[in-house]
Amino acid sequence: MCTPLGPYGPCDDSDAPYVKEIAERAVADHNKSAGTNYTLVSIVNCESVVVSGTNYRLVLSLKDDSTTSDFLVVVYYRPWDNYLEVTQFEPVTK
Structure with missing residues (x-):
């Protein structure tokens, strides 16, 4: 990941x-590397910053079998x- 310009x-x-x-x-990349089975329910929040490319900071609602959680x-x-x-994939603590 590159350092943000702002x-x-x-x-x-x-x-x-x-x-x-x-x-x-x-989500697919994470599932492959972590052996999970999440599916995207919705994009709760989206932020971005330009670097030599773009960093996206997303809050995603994901479903795993019967539970839905935000990450x-x-x-x-x-x-x-x-x-x-x-570069980061973690549950949102409420």
Whole structure:
């Protein structure tokens, strides 16, 4: 992950197809590496900051079998080479 050039700000459109695609890829990558079986229910919050690419800080509502929980997921994404790295994936504590 690269150092942010400024503070995180709200995504222009958290319902945009590209945000959903990034969220789904992040969940799939996490499932593969952690052996989990989460599915995306919704994007609760989306913030981003430009680096040499973009860091996305997402709060995702995820379902695992019968339970649904919110997770903080930070993703580094470079669209020009389709590189995506999940740098943080943790439950949101309430």
